[in-house]
Amino acid sequence: MRTHVDEIDWARFIERLLYLFPPVIGVGIVGVLQDAEPGVPGLQFALFLVSAFGYTFLTLGLLVAIFFDARRIRRLPQASGNWHPNPWLNAAFALVSAPLAGVVYLARRHRRFGTRSGWSGWWLVVAVSLATTLFGIVAATIAIILTIPGLLAAAIALAGTIAFGAFPIAIHQDAAYVCTDGDSWRPNPGFYLGVAFLSLFVPPLQPLVAGYYLTRRRREMELS
Incomplete structure (x- = not known):
C-alpha cells in the first residue's frame, strides 16, 4: 500500500x-x-x-x-x-x-x-570553475614569488568558493543532461559527483576532472 x-x-x-x-x-x-x-x-x-x-x-x-x-x-x-x-x-x-x-x-x-536532467548550460559553470581554478593557481604562484599575502589569500578564497559551491553541482547536473540527451557517451552523474567531492580534498584533481569532462563532452556532443 x-x-x-x-x-x-x-x-x-x-x-x-x-x-x-x-x-x-x-x-x-x-x-x-x-x-x-x-x-x-x-x-x-x-x-x-x-x-x-x-x-x-x-x-x-x-x-x-x-x-x-x-x-x-x-x-x-x-x-x-x-x-x-x-x-x-x-x-x-x-x-x-x-x-x-x-x-x-x-x-x-x-x-x-537514470537521473532527471535539467538545464543544458551547466557545462558553462564547469568551464567557469575550471578557469577560476587556473586563475587562482597562477595568482597564488605570483603571490608566493612576489611575497604578496593579500593576493595569495584572495586567490585561494576565489578558487575555493567556486570549487566548494558550484563545481560539484554543475558537473553532476551536466552529466545528467549529457547522459539523457547525448548520443554515445553516458556519463554517470553520481560518479562525477563523487569525483567532484574528492577534488575538494585533492585540489589538483579538480582542473584535471573539469578539463577531461569538457573535452570529452565537446567530442561527443556540441556544447549547447
Whole structure:
C-alpha cells in the first residue's frame, strides 16, 4: 500500500542534500584556518559549531531519504530489475559516511533508473570553475614569488568558493543532461559527483576532472 511518503521524490531530495555538503565542509575548513592565525575571538568556534551542526543535520536527512527511497525501490521488484537496495544497510552506511554513501547510492541508482536532467548550460559553470581554478593557481604562484599575502589569500578564497559551491553541482547536473540527451557517451552523474567531492580534498584533481569532462563532452556532443 502506497503512502504519502512514497510519493516524495527522494532521489531528488538526496541530490539536494549532497549539494549542501561541500559548503558545510568548507565552513569547517575555514574554521581550521582561522584557528591557525589570530582573528576575531570566538570566530573559529562559531564556524566549527555551524559546520558540525550542518553536517549532522545533512547526515540525518540523507539517512532518512536513502532509507525511504531504497524501501520504495524494493517494493517495486519489476522496476528495479536485479538491484534490490537494503534500506537498513544503506542508512547505516550513510550514518558512517554520509557523502560517500550518497554518491555511491546515486551512482548505483542511476544505472537502473537514470537521473532527471535539467538545464543544458551547466557545462558553462564547469568551464567557469575550471578557469577560476587556473586563475587562482597562477595568482597564488605570483603571490608566493612576489611575497604578496593579500593576493595569495584572495586567490585561494576565489578558487575555493567556486570549487566548494558550484563545481560539484554543475558537473553532476551536466552529466545528467549529457547522459539523457547525448548520443554515445553516458556519463554517470553520481560518479562525477563523487569525483567532484574528492577534488575538494585533492585540489589538483579538480582542473584535471573539469578539463577531461569538457573535452570529452565537446567530442561527443556540441556544447549547447
